[in-house]
Amino acid sequence: MPELRLEAVTHPVLGPLDLTVADGEAVAVLGPSGAGKSTLLKIIAGLLPYQGRLTFDGVSMAGVPAYRRNIGYLSQDLHLFPHLSVENNIRLALLFDRTSVGQRRERTRQILNLCAIAHRAQRRPQTLSGGERQRAALARALARHPRLLLLDEPFSRLDRSTKQILWTELGTLRRHLGLTALIVTHDAEEAVTLADRVIILQAGLLLPAAATPPWDT
Amino acid sequence: MSGLLLLAGGCLIAITVTVLGALLALASHLPLDALWLALQQQETVFALRLSLYTSLLALALALLFGTLAGYLLARRSFPGQALIETLLDLPMVTPPLVAGMGLLFLLGRDAPVGSAMAAAGWHLLFSPAGVILAQTYVATPLIVRSARAAFQAVDPDYAAVAGTLGLTPLWAFLLVEIPMAGRGLLSAAVLGWARALGEFGATLMVAGATRLHTETLPMAVFLNIASGETEVAIACALILLSMAFALLLVIRLLAGGKSAGQGQFQHA
Numbered sequence: 330m331p332e333l334r335l336e337a338v339t340h341p342v343l344g345p346l347d348l349t350v351a352d353g354e355a356v357a358v359l360g361p362s363g364a365g366k367s368t369l370l371k372i373i374a375g376l377l378p379y380q381g382r383l384t385f386d387g388v389s390m391a392g393v394p395a396y397r398r399n400i401g402y403l404s405q406d407l408h409l410f411p412h413l414s415v416e417n418n419i420r421l422a423l424l425f426d427r428t429s430v431g432q433r434r435e436r437t438r439q440i441l442n443l444c445a446i447a448h449r450a451q452r453r454p455q456t457l458s459g460g461e462r463q464r465a466a467l468a469r470a471l472a473r474h475p476r477l478l479l480l481d482e483p484f485s486r487l488d489r490s491t492k493q494i495l496w497t498e499l500g501t502l503r504r505h506l507g508l509t510a511l512i513v514t515h516d517a518e519e520a521v522t523l524a525d526r527v528i529i530l531q532a533g534l535l536l537p538a539a540a541t542p543p544w545d546t
Numbered sequence: 547m548s549g550l551l552l553l554a555g556g557c558l559i560a561i562t563v564t565v566l567g568a569l570l571a572l573a574s575h576l577p578l579d580a581l582w583l584a585l586q587q588q589e590t591v592f593a594l595r596l597s598l599y600t601s602l603l604a605l606a607l608a609l610l611f612g613t614l615a616g617y618l619l620a621r622r623s624f625p626g627q628a629l630i631e632t633l634l635d636l637p638m639v640t641p642p643l644v645a646g647m648g649l650l651f652l653l654g655r656d657a658p659v660g661s662a663m664a665a666a667g668w669h670l671l672f673s674p675a676g677v678i679l680a681q682t683y684v685a686t687p688l689i690v691r692s693a694r695a696a697f698q699a700v701d702p703d704y705a706a707v708a709g710t711l712g713l714t715p716l717w718a719f720l721l722v723e724i725p726m727a728g729r730g731l732l733s734a735a736v737l738g739w740a741r742a743l744g745e746f747g748a749t750l751m752v753a754g755a756t757r758l759h760t761e762t763l764p765m766a767v768f769l770n771i772a773s774g775e776t777e778v779a780i781a782c783a784l785i786l787l788s789m790a791f792a793l794l795l796v797i798r799l800l801a802g803g804k805s806a807g808q809g810q811f812q813h814a
Contacts, residue, residue: 396713
């Protein structure tokens with residue numbers, strides 16, 4: 330059964346959209362600025378209203394607020410909370426987990442190690458490098474075992490070498506955790522590297538996949 | 547240009563000398579032993595205690611109402627917002643005596659609100675509760691304004707991201723937005739407390755000037771100057787000055803750092 334399904338989803342800048350993402354699949358949404366890519370992720374995350382039908386495992390998400398969807402969302406600006414250390418950013422995500430304090434502590438340690446950011450656990454986000462912030466935000470987004478990971482231009486602000494390292498790390502992590510992911514990007518190489526399938530969004534509408542997107546020629 | 551700087555320097559010196567002169571005149575008016583005695587007077591101690599007690603309660607109320615109202619004004623636009631914001635700013639520019647008179651007429655026994663409160667057994671006028679009401683009234687608009695600015699400086703997307711991490715809007719507000727607006731809110735609290743401590747005009751109208759009953763520090767200065775007992779008046783004035791100086795220093799120190807959520811991300 331498909332993990333995520335959008336049927337005739339519309340928003341003032343988007344759609345109607347039909348999209349299915351299978352369990353464990355990584356789909357990249359490729360498109361130019363202003364195509365509605367971020368809007369699409371925010372709709373799925375529960376941060377924007379929409380019309381149409383959006384389901385997870387056949388269950389409608391209509392009226393389900395963001396805090397009940399258990400979707401990992403990595404925004405373009407990361408939005409790590411600057412008043413908390415990296416570790417506490419993750420602990421905040423686990424605050425309402427129905428697990429014991431010990432289990433939450435163990436999960437925090439585990440995810441810090443998995444995302445290779447344990448050595449910066451006590452640091453505030455604003456003191457980290459770009460790549461470290463990315464790892465910290467990814468660790469926080471994954472902390473609650475999300476059923477879907479949404480990545481909004483995750484590495485657009487990093488230099489090429491850091492970006493390539495993180496592409497490899499994310500790929501390994503995704504395979505290791507069997508994550509279902511929707512990745513928004515305007516970088517065709519990133520889309521092809523990170524995803525199993527690439528779809529193209531232009532002016533709010535999905536186009537059939539093309540080898541060379543029109544804006545890259 | 548140097549002529550202009552010279553003129554500006556002269557103005558700065560004139561202002562500083564005037565402020566300092568007034569302070570020194572006040573501080574040197576009483577010999578130290580007389581000042582020490584005045585500070586120990588029952589009336590001074592009562593005024594200090596009442597001022598602390600009422601102003602802290604007023605601050606708590608003003609923070610509760612002001613923070614929530616400021617948050618709403620920062621996050622939402624609604625019809626009539628400009629009118630409401632102008633109304634909220636009004637107590638800041640109205641003479642406190644006028645504001646106090648309005649409150650007096652609103653809460654008087656002849657007014658519907660006042661008679662309803664009297665029927666419920668609430669007697670705010672001419673009591674310490676009236677002092678708290680007057681102080682809250684003058685401190686709240688300051689806190690609303692500062693809280694609105696503090697929340698506007700925090701990107702609302704932080705709360706949205708907190709939502710995707712399982713935090714309800716209330717928890718996101720308490721654990722993310724309030725701490726991120728913390729420095730601004732703390733400045734607002736200090737400013738509001740300073741305003742409440744120094745409140746006189748509205749308190750005079752709403753709570754009256756009764757010795758050892760509604761006698762806050764400013765009221766003690768007024769009553770004792772009026773009756774020619776300058777020792778207690780000077781002691782209370784010096785306490786007010788010291789507290790105001792300390793609070794202004796705190797505000798200055800708080801303003802020294804950057805607001806949370808502003809410009810700390812420098813992407814590699």
